[in-house]
Amino acid sequence: MEQKILSIVPRSEFGKSATRKLRSLGRIPVIVYGHTEPVSMSINEREFHNQFKSISESTIITLKGDKKERQVLIKDYQEDLLRNKILHIDFLEIEIGKALRTHVPINLTGTAIGAKAGGVLEHLLHEVEVECLPKDLPRQIPVDITELQIGDSFHISELALPSGIQVMNAEDQLIVHVSHRKAEVVEEVEEAEIEAEGEAEAEAEEE
Numbered sequence: 001m002e003q004k005i006l007s008i009v010p011r012s013e014f015g016k017s018a019t020r021k022l023r024s025l026g027r028i029p030v031i032v033y034g035h036t037e038p039v040s041m042s043i044n045e046r047e048f049h050n051q052f053k054s055i056s057e058s059t060i061i062t063l064k065g066d067k068k069e070r071q072v073l074i075k076d077y078q079e080d081l082l083r084n085k086i087l088h089i090d091f092l093e094i095e096i097g098k099a100l101r102t103h104v105p106i107n108l109t110g111t112a113i114g115a116k117a118g119g120v121l122e123h124l125l126h127e128v129e130v131e132c133l134p135k136d137l138p139r140q141i142p143v144d145i146t147e148l149q150i151g152d153s154f155h156i157s158e159l160a161l162p163s164g165i166q167v168m169n170a171e172d173q174l175i176v177h178v179s180h181r182k183a184e185v186v187e188e189v190e191e192a193e194i195e196a197e198g199e200a201e202a203e204a205e206e207e
Helices: 018-023 045-051 182-207
Strands: 005-012 026-032 039-045 060-064 070-080 085-093 100-110 121-122 128-132 140-145 153-155 173-179
Touching: 018 026, 026 045, 026 070, 039 045, 045 085, 128 173
Parallel strands: 005 060, 026 085, 100 140
Antiparallel strands: 005 039, 026 039, 060 070, 070 085, 100 128, 121 173, 153 173
């Protein structure tokens, strides 16, 4: 279980003007949802970026600085892509001994044999929804694709999951597939069409 710590400060001023001022001071407005009414706070922008090179729902965060420590997950956020800035974050408070439901990224490992042979690797599902206790929450779920040949696929049902983790996705959902290159597929289709035309002409001549 990956865990990080952030310092929080309660917010007392609201509205667009107050939010702009907060951001100008290098702070990110946040809201914590959970077992009580939503709580408005802010976190240090630099501290957040130092700890989070990428944002994931599978990282448990401890918020410190309020009347109590809060264990939370990131559930949503707003981002300014042009300036590479996080504008707002929604946290969901969790209970350590109670099962939670969130999304965990899939990490492909190895290089598929089929890809080396000229096939195209299609990564179709990048995260799965899981239910587990916070202590069992993995940072990511690895999928070894080394043995995949051209035409092979890997489904949810084939995942090797740690104890205590239940995946909520359908078992037949496709995670990754190694397909033929488009040029090869087009060539096969054209050959099939030529064969079909030839058969049709032969049948017409017989008639």
